[in-house]
Amino acid sequence: MRIGELARLAGVSTRALRYYEQQGLITARRTANGYREYGEADLRLVTEIRSLLGVGFTLEDARPFVACLRAGHASGGSCPESVEVYQRKLTEIDDEIRTLLARRAEVTEQLTAACPGCVFRKQEKS
Template sequence: MRIGELAERTGVSTRSIRYYEQNGLLSSRRGPNGYREYTEEDVRLVSEIRALLSVGFTLADTRPFVDCLRRGHSTGGSCAESVEVYERKLTEIDEEIRILLARRAEVAAQLAQSCPGCFVRG
């Protein structure tokens, strides 16, 4: 399939597909006419990349997942390297939550001080 069909099937732009290729996450073959050609495996890879990016992973974070799929695993998250990325990301999210909760407590305290009768949702 050509790049436009891959883009349509995966819901990403052709520009994104080229970007994934530039970063070594995809590799197209060239047809006799010089056009990029992709396979069903590329649909899987782009879908995996897209799903990970949509929940906050970076493009670099997706590499172990893509490599895992390329090695024939049924899911990109089933390899040890992918699990490490999941664990690191959860640690980062937990830290972000901790920071947000501390920030929320500070804002609530400022509101309570500025407006003693105001209700602070909790």
């Protein structure tokens, strides 16, 4: 399939695909007239990359997942290198949560000090 079709099927722009190619995450084969050609495996790679980006991973984080799929595994997350990225990302998220909770407590203290009679409302969880 050509770049436009891959972009449409994967829900990305052709510019994004060219960037992924430039970063070495996908590889296009070239036809005699220079057009980029991609296969079903490339669609799987782009889908994996987009999924990871969608939950906060970087393109650099995606490399082990792409390598795992290229090695023939059914899931990009099934290789030890990918598991390490998952674990590192969870640690980062936990650190961010702790930071946000500390910041929230500080803002709550400031609100209480600034407005002793005010009623503090907790936000509803979505």
